[in-house]
Amino acid sequence: MNQVSAYRSLETRFRRLAAIEGASSMLWWDQAAMMPAGGAEARAEQLAELKLVRHEMLTDPLIRDLIEAAEGETLDEWQRANLLEMRRRWLNATALEPRLVEAWSRATSDGEMAWRTARAKSDFALARAALEKIVGLAREIGQAKGAALGLDPYDALHDGYEPGGRAADFDPIFARLERELPPLLAAVLERQSRRPKPVKPQGPFPAAKQKALGLKLMAAAGFDFEHGRLDESPHPFCGGVAEDLRLTTRYDESSFVSGLMGVMHETGHALYEQGLPAAWRNQPVAEPRGMSIHESQSLLIEMQACRSRAFVEYLVPLLRESFGASGPAYEAENLYRLYTWVQPGYIRVDADEVTYPLHILLRTRLERAMIAGDLAVADLPQAWNEGFHALTGLEVKEDRLGCLQDPHWYGGDFGYFPTYSMGAMTAAQLFQAALGAKPEIPERLGRGDFRPLLAWLRAHVHGQGSKVSAPELLTRATGRPLDPEAFLGHLRRRYLEG
Amino acid sequence: MNQVSAYRSLETRFRRLAAIEGASSMLWWDQAAMMPAGGAEARAEQLAELKLVRHEMLTDPLIRDLIEAAEGETLDEWQRANLLEMRRRWLNATALEPRLVEAWSRATSDGEMAWRTARAKSDFALARAALEKIVGLAREIGQAKGAALGLDPYDALHDGYEPGGRAADFDPIFARLERELPPLLAAVLERQSRRPKPVKPQGPFPAAKQKALGLKLMAAAGFDFEHGRLDESPHPFCGGVAEDLRLTTRYDESSFVSGLMGVMHETGHALYEQGLPAAWRNQPVAEPRGMSIHESQSLLIEMQACRSRAFVEYLVPLLRESFGASGPAYEAENLYRLYTWVQPGYIRVDADEVTYPLHILLRTRLERAMIAGDLAVADLPQAWNEGFHALTGLEVKEDRLGCLQDPHWYGGDFGYFPTYSMGAMTAAQLFQAALGAKPEIPERLGRGDFRPLLAWLRAHVHGQGSKVSAPELLTRATGRPLDPEAFLGHLRRRYLEG
Numbered sequence: 004m005n006q007v008s009a010y011r012s013l014e015t016r017f018r019r020l021a022a023i024e025g026a027s028s029m030l031w032w033d034q035a036a037m038m039p040a041g042g043a044e045a046r047a048e049q050l051a052e053l054k055l056v057r058h059e060m061l062t063d064p065l066i067r068d069l070i071e072a073a074e075g076e077t078l079d080e081w082q083r084a085n086l087l088e089m090r091r092r093w094l095n096a097t098a099l100e101p102r103l104v105e106a107w108s109r110a111t112s113d114g115e116m117a118w119r120t121a122r123a124k125s126d127f128a129l130a131r132a133a134l135e136k137i138v139g140l141a142r143e144i145g146q147a148k149g150a151a152l153g154l155d156p157y158d159a160l161h162d163g164y165e166p167g168g169r170a171a172d173f174d175p176i177f178a179r180l181e182r183e184l185p186p187l188l189a190a191v192l193e194r195q196s197r198r199p200k201p202v203k204p205q206g207p208f209p210a211a212k213q214k215a216l217g218l219k220l221m222a223a224a225g226f227d228f229e230h231g232r233l234d235e236s237p238h239p240f241c242g243g244v245a246e247d248l249r250l251t252t253r254y255d256e257s258s259f260v261s262g263l264m265g266v267m268h269e270t271g272h273a274l275y276e277q278g279l280p281a282a283w284r285n286q287p288v289a290e291p292r293g294m295s296i297h298e299s300q301s302l303l304i305e306m307q308a309c310r311s312r313a314f315v316e317y318l319v320p321l322l323r324e325s326f327g328a329s330g331p332a333y334e335a336e337n338l339y340r341l342y343t344w345v346q347p348g349y350i351r352v353d354a355d356e357v358t359y360p361l362h363i364l365l366r367t368r369l370e371r372a373m374i375a376g377d378l379a380v381a382d383l384p385q386a387w388n389e390g391f392h393a394l395t396g397l398e399v400k401e402d403r404l405g406c407l408q409d410p411h412w413y414g415g416d417f418g419y420f421p422t423y424s425m426g427a428m429t430a431a432q433l434f435q436a437a438l439g440a441k442p443e444i445p446e447r448l449g450r451g452d453f454r455p456l457l458a459w460l461r462a463h464v465h466g467q468g469s470k471v472s473a474p475e476l477l478t479r480a481t482g483r484p485l486d487p488e489a490f491l492g493h494l495r496r497r498y499l500e501g
Numbered sequence: 502m503n504q505v506s507a508y509r510s511l512e513t514r515f516r517r518l519a520a521i522e523g524a525s526s527m528l529w530w531d532q533a534a535m536m537p538a539g540g541a542e543a544r545a546e547q548l549a550e551l552k553l554v555r556h557e558m559l560t561d562p563l564i565r566d567l568i569e570a571a572e573g574e575t576l577d578e579w580q581r582a583n584l585l586e587m588r589r590r591w592l593n594a595t596a597l598e599p600r601l602v603e604a605w606s607r608a609t610s611d612g613e614m615a616w617r618t619a620r621a622k623s624d625f626a627l628a629r630a631a632l633e634k635i636v637g638l639a640r641e642i643g644q645a646k647g648a649a650l651g652l653d654p655y656d657a658l659h660d661g662y663e664p665g666g667r668a669a670d671f672d673p674i675f676a677r678l679e680r681e682l683p684p685l686l687a688a689v690l691e692r693q694s695r696r697p698k699p700v701k702p703q704g705p706f707p708a709a710k711q712k713a714l715g716l717k718l719m720a721a722a723g724f725d726f727e728h729g730r731l732d733e734s735p736h737p738f739c740g741g742v743a744e745d746l747r748l749t750t751r752y753d754e755s756s757f758v759s760g761l762m763g764v765m766h767e768t769g770h771a772l773y774e775q776g777l778p779a780a781w782r783n784q785p786v787a788e789p790r791g792m793s794i795h796e797s798q799s800l801l802i803e804m805q806a807c808r809s810r811a812f813v814e815y816l817v818p819l820l821r822e823s824f825g826a827s828g829p830a831y832e833a834e835n836l837y838r839l840y841t842w843v844q845p846g847y848i849r850v851d852a853d854e855v856t857y858p859l860h861i862l863l864r865t866r867l868e869r870a871m872i873a874g875d876l877a878v879a880d881l882p883q884a885w886n887e888g889f890h891a892l893t894g895l896e897v898k899e900d901r902l903g904c905l906q907d908p909h910w911y912g913g914d915f916g917y918f919p920t921y922s923m924g925a926m927t928a929a930q931l932f933q934a935a936l937g938a939k940p941e942i943p944e945r946l947g948r949g950d951f952r953p954l955l956a957w958l959r960a961h962v963h964g965q966g967s968k969v970s971a972p973e974l975l976t977r978a979t980g981r982p983l984d985p986e987a988f989l990g991h992l993r994r995r996y997l998e999g
Contacts (some may be wrong), residue, residue: 022550025543026524033527037535041728042745045523048783052520056554230539247540285546 009072010082013089014286016069020060021285025244027053032242032249036234058104061096081288084470088287091166098151103143110136111415118413125403127384134413135380138373141417145374157374160418164294165425167472170371172485173421176428177367179487180360185394187491188357191345191498201340203258204332210254216325217252217266223451224270224304227277239265241272245284248273259322260341264305271304272297274457278465289468294419296464296473298426299433306356306427307434307493308456312501313449315339343497347395349404356427357494361394363424370417429477431490433464436481507570508580511587512784514567518558519783523742525551530740530747534732556602559594579786582968586785589664596649601641608634609913616911623901625882628911633878636871639915643872655872658916662792663923665970668869670983671919674926675865677985678858683892685989686855689843689996699838701756702820702830708752714823715750715764721949722768722802725775737763739770743782746771757820758839762803769802770795772955776963787966792917794962794971796924797931804854804925805932805991806954810999811947813837841995845893847902854925855992859892861922868915927975929988931962934979
C-alpha cells in the first residue's frame with residue numbers, strides 16, 4: 004500500500020455512496036413535484052432499496068479497516084476533514100442494530116400516517132400511541148448513538164442534524180432569547196399598533212406571473228439555472244444534488260406576499276448547495292455543514308436581504324409591472340410594512356421572525372423532556388398549551404393549532420427544532436459580518452444586485468463545505484462563536500427603530 | 502429448505518433488482534424531460550452506479566445456485582415462467598467478461614458522440630473508426646453470448662431485444678415483404694397520384710392546445726393518469742415503470758398531424774405496460790415480452806386504430822373545436838388522406854407504414870453482414886446507398902440521409918431493427934384477431950371508445966407479460982404464428998381499396 008491508498012480507496016467508496024444518495028434525492032424531488040399518486044408504492048420500493056444499498060455499502064466491515072488505516076496516512080487539511088466526515092457517517096450507520104433501524108423505519112412511517120389522521124380531526128389521542136412508540140425508540144437510538152459518540156441521548160439525536168452541536172452550547176443562548184424576546188415582542192406590537200395597518204394588494208395574482216417574477220429574482224440572487232430548476236409542490240423545499248438543484252414552491256393566487264419570499268428562502272438554501280466546494284464534489288467534506296448553517300443561508304437571503312427596506316424598494320416596480328397594478332398597496336412603505344408585519348399566532352411555519360424563536364423554545368424544551376423521560380407523551384398537549392401560553396399569551400384551544408401542527412416528531416425528528424433558531428441567529432451574525440466587510444451590500448441589494456453578498460458567502464460559508472465544524476466556521480467568518488447579539492440587534496433595528 | 506425456498510429467495514432478489522431498474526428508469530426520464538444541462542455529469546454517475554449495483558446483484562454467484570435449486574422445486578406455471586426469465590437475465594449478465602462490458606460501455610458512448618458530430622457534418626468518415634470499434638466488440642459479444650445461449654452471433658444479439666427471436670424465423674417473412682412491397686408501393690403511389698392532394702391545415706397550433714387534445718385522446722384510449730403523466734422531450738418515448746409511466750412528446754406548432762399520432766403511438770406502449778400482470782409486478786415474468794410485441798402495441802394503437810377512417814371521423818370535430826378551425830382542411834376525407842399519405846423518403850422515422858419496412862429490410866441485411874464479417878464498416882455508405890436505391894428507387898446523396906440518419910448502430914444497437922417490422926406485422930395480425938372476436942371495435946373507435954379493443958388486448962397480450970414466448974403469445978392470441986398476411990392485407994385494403 005502506498006502512502007494514501009486506504010484514503011483513496013475510501014474516496015472511491017464514498018463517491019459511489021454519493022451517487023446512490025444523489026439518485027435518492029432526485030427521486031424524492033420527483034415524488035413531491037411530479038409523481039402521480041399511483042406511483043407511490045413503486046417509489047417507496049425504489050427508495051427503500053437505495054437506502055438498503057447505501058446502508059450495506061457504508062457498513063461493509065472493510066470501511067472501518069480503511070478508516071483506521073487512512074488515519075495513519077499523510078493527508079492534507081481537506082483530506083483530513085473528509086476522513087473525519089467519513090468516520091462520522093460510518094459511526095452513525097453502524098451505531099444502531101439493524102433491528103432498531105427497521106423498527107424505527109416502521110414506527111416513523113406509522114407515526115406520519117397517524118399524524119395525518121389526528122391532525123385532520125384535531126385529536127391528539129389518535130396519534131398518541133404512535134408517538135409513544137417513536138419516543139421510546141428515539142430514546143433507545145439516542146442511547147445507542149450516544150454510547151458510540153460519547154454523548155448524552157439528546158445530544159446524540161441533535162448531532163444527527165447538527166454535527167458537533169450540543170445542548171450545553173445553545174442552552175445559554177436560548178435562555179437569553181427566553182428572557183429578552185417576550186418583552187421585545189410586546190414593544191414591537193405596541194409600536195405597531197400605533198401605526199396604520201398596511202394595505203393588502205388585491206389579487207388574483209396568476210401563478211404563471213408569480214413564477215416569472217420568482218425566476219427573475221432567483222436569477223438576480225445568483226441561482227444558476229444551468230444547474231437547477233423551479234417547480235411546484237405542496238410543501239416547498241430545496242432538493243436534488245449540488246449540480247442539479249430542484250427547488251419547489253406553491254402559488255397562492257390570492258396573494259404573492261409569502262409565496263415570493265418562500266422562493267427566496269429556498270433560493271438561499273440552493274445558493275449554499277451550488278457554492279459547495281466543487282473540487283470535493285461527491286465527497287462527504289463537500290456536503291453542507293449541518294442544519295443550522297443550511298437554515299442560516301435561507302434565512303439570510305429571505306429575512307436579512309430580501310425583507311430589507313432596500314430590497315423591497317427594488318421589488319416595488321417589479322411587482323407593479325408583473326401584475327399590472329398600482330395604488331397605495333404598491334407603495335414601498337406599505338409593502339415594507341407588509342413584509343415585516345408581526346403577528347403572534349399558533350402556527351410556527353406562518354410565524355414572523357420576532358415570534359418564531361418562541362415556538363422553537365417551546366418545542367426544544369418539550370422534546371428534551373420527552374427524550375429525558377421527564378415528560379410523558381400523554382401529557383404533551385397540556386404541557387404544550389401551558390408553555391405556549393406562558394411564552395405568547397395565547398390560549399391553544401385545539402391540538403391542530405398546538406402539538407399536532409407539524410409532522411416532525413411524528414416522523415421521528417427529535418433534535419432538529421433548535422437548528423431553526425440557531426439558523427436565524429447565525430444568519431444575522433453572518434450578515435452583520437458581510438456588511439462589515441462589504442458596506443456596499445445594502446445599496447447593491449436595492450438594485451437587485453446580490454453579487455457582493457454572494458461573493459462573501461461563497462468565500463466564508465458555501466465554499467467551506469464541511470471542512471470545519473459549524474462553530475469554527477462561524478468564528479472564522481465573523482470573529483466569534485454564535486451569540487444572539489446580532490439577531491436581537493437586527494430585530495430592534497428593524498422593528499423598533501426602522 | 503422447504504419446497505420452494507430457493508425460488509422464493511430468487512423472487513426477493515429480483516424484487517430488489519426491479520427496484521434498482523425502476524429507479525434508473527425514472528432517472529432516465531428525468532434526464533430527457535426535466536434535467537438542466539449542468540446536471541448531466543452527476544446523472545451519469547448516478548446511472549452508472551445503479552448499473553453497477555444491478556450487475557453486482559445479478560452476478561452474485563449465489564444466484565446460479567438458487568436457480569439450479571429452484572429448477573428442482575415444484576412450481577406453478579407462472580412461477581416456472583418467472584424462473585425461466587430469471588435464468589435468461591442471469592445468463593445475459595454473466596455471459597460477458599467484465600473487460601468486454603466495460604469496453605462496450607466506453608465504445609458505445611464514444612460512438613454516440615462521434616455520430617452526433619458526423620451527422621451534423623454529414624460525413625461518415627468522422628464516425629467510421631468509432632463504428633469499426635463497436636462492430637468488432639459487437640461480434641465478440643455475439644460470440645460470447647452465442648456460446649452461452651447456443652446461438653450464432655447475430656441471433657445472440659437479436660435475442661437481447663427479442664427473447665427467442667431467430668433470424669431463421671423472420672427470414673422467410675422478410676423475403677416475402679421484399680418481393681411484395683415494392684410493387685405494392687408502386688401501385689399505391691400510382692393510385693394516389695390520380696387523386697387530388699390533401700390540404701394541410703394551417704397553423705399555428707399552440708402547444709398548450711395540442712397537449713390538451715393529446716391528454717383527452719390518451720384518456721379515451723384508456724391511459725390511467727393515476728399511474729402516469731405526459732411531458733415533453735426532444736425524442737418522444739415511453740419511460741418510467743408500469744405503476745408510473747412517463748410519456749413524452751414534442752410539439753410542432755406549425756402542424757398537429759404527426760405530433761398527435763406520436764402521442765397515440767407512445768400511448769400504445771404505455772397501455773401495454775399499464776396492463777402487465779399486476780400480480781407479478783416487480784418480477785421478470787411481469788415484464789414486456791420483447792421489442793416486437795412492444796412495438797406491435799404502439800403500432801396497433803397508432804396505425805391500426807387511430808389512422809383508421811372511423812377514428813379520424815371521431816377526431817374531426819375535436820380538431821375543429823380544439824383549434825377553433827374549419828374549412829376544407831378539416832373535412833374527414835381530407836384528414837383521413839393526410840393521415841394515410843404515402844411518400845417514400847430517406848428518413849426511416851418519417852416513413853409511412855407502406856415504405857417503412859423497406860428501411861428495415863435494408864438495415865437488417867446490412868447489420869447482419871457487418872456482424873458476419875461480410876461487410877466492412879468502410880464499405881457501409883456504398884452498400885447502404887446501393888441497397889436503398891434498389892428498394893425505393895431513391896438516390897442517397899448525403900450520409901446524413903443515409904447511413905448516418907439514426908443513432909442505433911453507433912450506440913451499439915445491433916439486432917434491434919428487425920423488431921420494428923415484426924412489430925408492424927404483429928400489430929396487423931393481432932388487430933385482425935381482435936376484430937374477429939369483437940366486430941364492434943371499428944364502430945366503437947368511431948366514437949372514441951377503445952374499451953372493447955383494450956379489453957381484448959389486456960386479455961390476450963398485456964396481461965400475459967412474459968409468461969410465454971412471443972411466437973407462442975401470438976399463436977394463442979391469433980391462432981397462428983407470425984406471417985405477413987394480415988399486414989399486407991391491411992395495406993391493400995387501406996391504400997388500394999379504401
